[in-house]
Amino acid sequence: MEARPQVALSEAGVARAYKRLAPMYDVLFGRVLEPGRRRMAEVVRALQPASLLEIGVGTGLALAHYPPTSKIVGIDLSHEMLERARERARALPDRQITIEHMNAERTSFADGTFDCVTLPYVLSVTPRPAELVREIRRICKPGGTIVVLNHFSGSRFWWLMERAFRSAAEHVGFRSDFRYEEQILSHDWEVVGIESVNLLGLSRLVVLNNRRS
Template identity: 90%
Template structure:
């Protein structure tokens, strides 16, 4: 995988931004409430539209063939079937209602080694360096404290392990108007619309191995990171 030198300029010209009030901070309870409401309809609303990104993420993981894999924000388990069956897979989430659906999917995959647990990814119970690979599909912008989540996943990912981030970032040429529309409803849907690549990715000292646009009109970015830590 070639190293990418992606910069904030890759996410559209600054002129697309407009002045607006900061979004209300997300809370753990607010996110849990949002996904309790969404659980029965999540697959219908976000299954197919975000599936290309999940498939590409899983393809990257299959090439890596990690012995151990953690999926943060496993949700209803839509990506589980696409991970390598040789990996020991753990999925965690804050929504018990979403996890019930993930457990159903895990039970339908007897050839996979899957454990699904209720856990806050900002403060997990895992030991340092527990996983060869950590994936974060559509979760970084819905966690209350992204910096704490990043710190935690880097702790539990092995040194030189792989972290795969699949997320929407602000500045897309096609989606900037929708971002503004979402701002007032962020708490209700458990989503932070104003989420910047330079702040959440480039500000950390990990290595960006690759970055690509996925989903309709480049709605999401798939970023592969090497966990450079002492």
């Protein structure tokens, strides 16, 4: 299949898109993407990391499913989404959860801060995926775990959706034409596991060891 130029996103465009989506995000994307979130949380619970960063925490739908002993930080670009995430964090008073507004491509965390970093449905919505990958590898401990949950293009079931959303990327806040080979296999981390999740394999859950090959 011929590779197409990747559609550009801007930080402002993504923020605008999720400002519009915030009031209805849980209704539109909560249930349909929930199996992937639950499976991601199962992977994290098996690891029992002392510290966990969720990038693109959104409205906080995954927070309650992470290990109760983990110290969790959730970051996002959208103030409107974060308001809802903070409400969910307050409903979990026995957990150590911090919610912050931050650009994941340029965080304020020190090198090797987190044992585990999760990216639920965020890699294809960031303006500069390579910058995001560079940053998460910096702030995840060497040998730590990075869990990517995302739609990657090429599915025979979802090619019409990918085509329909390709030209509207800036307005809907994500790229549908997003290749696993380019975004995962081109980096020198170790792929520990990969599985299809959500309806008809809409998304893939990729578990990575932050180890250089």
